[in-house]
Amino acid sequence: MVVGKAPSVKDVAAAAGVSLGTVSNVMNRPEMVATATRERVERAMADLGFVRNESARQLRAGTSRTLAYVMLDGSNPFFHDVAQGIELAAEDAELSLFICNSNGRASREEMHLDRLLQQRVQGILITPVDPDSAFLGEVSRRGIPVVVVDRVRDSGFCSVAVDDVYGGRIAVEHLIENGHTRVAFAGGPDTLGQVRERLQGAREVWADNGLPPEDLVFLPTDALTVADGREAGERLAGLPVRRRPTAAFCANDLVALGLLQQAIGSGRRVPEDLAIVGFDDIEFAAAAAVPLTSVRQPRQELGRAAAHLVLDEATNPAHVHEQAIFTPELIARASTAVH
Template sequence: MVTVGIKEVAQRAGVSPGTVSNVLNRPERVAATTRARVQQAIRELGFVRNGSAATLRAGQSRAIGLVVLDVGNPFFVEVARGVEDVVSDRDHAVILCNSGESPGREARNLRVLAEQRVRGVLITPADEDLSLLEDLRERGVAVVLVDHPATGDVCSVSVDDVAGGDLAVTHLLDRGAERLAYVTGPLGIRQCTERRKGARRALRTAGRPARALEDVVVPEMNASGGRLAAEKLLAGGLPDAIFCANDLLALGVLRALSQAGVRVPDDVALIGYDDIEFSSAAAVPLSSIRQPTYQLGKIATELLLEECDDPRGHAHQQIMFQPELVVRESSR
């Protein structure tokens, strides 16, 4: 296959290679008629620019990194959709990395992104130690935290998870629950801890003791983790209601309870978190705490690119959305 380069495009358009380079990198410097002639030659010859060479010349790529906790979770798929919609309009690309909720894997992802000279990084941290992110910023790489609040000189876009946990447990208490369980992933993950704080706040507000809420901790925040949690609860005595730290856990719990002959919500009320698309389509439609997931990705990316384009004039923002209770059959 013959590779078409800038020289061939220049010859077809009747201009110099430098003019073609300006059309690709600084189009405002080229007259409109000349620019149109070069673009026509590019289309006719099927020319594709060498992005790697451009990166080496500029010292930075047109890519941004997106590091998420679990690429298999529909919550992060929707976040990524918001990111992609913004970067595609800016002729940028997204490098998606999955930390798997592992700080060590997250560190490796960040190292690779730095080697790729990305313009910026969007990240939902697996590690509360953010020193690696500070190292990136010292190298001139912009960073925005996604689904994780921040203070000071870094942007963040998040949801009030304490309020979300409060909403979920207040709802369960209002329907008469006496004994509750909180099914969660590792409590080292900020979202798990914050949602638990909100659950306990709801108990205090209702004048109920903290022991009314049993923690059931599983290693992974997916349907398998939910099934494991349900097995633990079935062996130890079922509560009146179960609050899960995300919908994948809740769907795993629902399936395991159904297989054991437990009726939801007649025997046990159940509520999840995130309101992923599958929640409303479950065998028993799942109550959940809704987050503006797409908006998290979209706004975080807008903040990131704004900082990339104007690092000195950029004002850091910490944006926090409020969650919403969605009641369906699993907790009516």
Template structure:
């Protein structure tokens, strides 16, 4: 590895001057900056960022842990966070926990060791011990897609109870009376809230029945399995409408229904959640509850920077209202 001393010798300057060129180039004469940069290029010098971070106590990196990077909702949130972070000369390091608490803990330990600028996380559960430890050491923590009220963490989320209620009210207004809610596991607070909103809407419409079709994961394959179970019911017991707690599940259900000749929306109306890009390009364009994915990612970085301000102690909370996007799958 080429050292700063070797760069200094090659450029006929002091080691301090090389350091200033790397960290505060405005303090160095332009001609000297040009000479040092030329020596860096010629020698192939790479800054030892670990040493710089150790001295500064914090890096330019932001840790982001999501539940499932395979879900376009989280990839869109991550992209928006990355773009906003770049505006502040920060870099986002991304990890996907796959709803595995052990894997999530490994990411948190690694980001802690790297002295990250701060942490954005969609927690897989309710165990906050590791997050609290980071917080007490001065590392800003922002909960993403999770309400942080009652915790010391800032948060950006969506009112998922209202979202579930929107979906089922729409189906009820369309004249559907036997509604199935597809989605799990309920241990994920987002899914539990969407299901709770669905039940709230059903209770306000006399004659509407609502049943839960649990799934092992919020994925396309799990949705296809749920669709097969629904199709396997006697015709008179099948739902005439399905609300899936995310769009991946809805796409899987749609595939299963199509495979067995069940028409959407004539036989079964279908509503998803998230309004990912695939929703509007599905075989039957999917009605979905939209979450502002880009706004969530950008706001998470803004909250993190705000939390990092000297003397900042009170957490901030942002909660967006979801919107129903009507398409063909629900008869809209």
């Protein structure tokens, strides 16, 4: 209650007339201490306003009660939803969560990892800039559990992701079923595995349906933002009518929203003139002026599963690395409705 210095176990012990060890027992094995004593100690703690010092606990324990999530793009709500799933799982395990943001830059990612190593976090969840980065392997080799989120890695650590190839397939299949025979794929950069695989799925199902490859138009973007989507929309609009796709599949919802905005802003109707499918199914997809058809990832579930894996690796000596793959689901909305 007073400012001074924070009271320690020692102060509590003195105030309650017991030893250090007893105070510690009250906190950690209350059943081992006599009721009268326990109550005395508890009152002393309340009177002094005692708050456990987590650093001291950690030092003694050798590891902190903290997880960390390093996300790829803080401006994409998708990652915040994943983070929320992680947080819920962390909370159940009475762990705190550091949320970091690499913003797609390897240097920032490395800086964060370095700091997390110093913090001796129990485990690191990460959507990496590059899942093959040497630094990440180094972290894992140090004995810190690492789980890669939203990317599949065949070795080294656990991972949790959605089947992006399949996601690409169902998106484009939906468009084909709706009668489209010229479709654009908007997304980039292709250094991002997510982009590569979603495109791959699109191409596979395109070929499976015997459609000519040149009618699946690749519209590369610099990144996966709304602005990039708008810009891709302009390029799309600039194509000669005979070659212009009647539908677009976007590598994520931000790009799709940009495309949608550009289309509507320039007087085209969605879905009549241009059907649009996004990916991720963030909340804003459903909230768009023309609600967006999207490939839903179980966002919170991804986070939850990742947290469980990292905890298993941290606590279970028999842990074996696991690649959890979820199956995405097409959520059809107005942006691809057949007119």
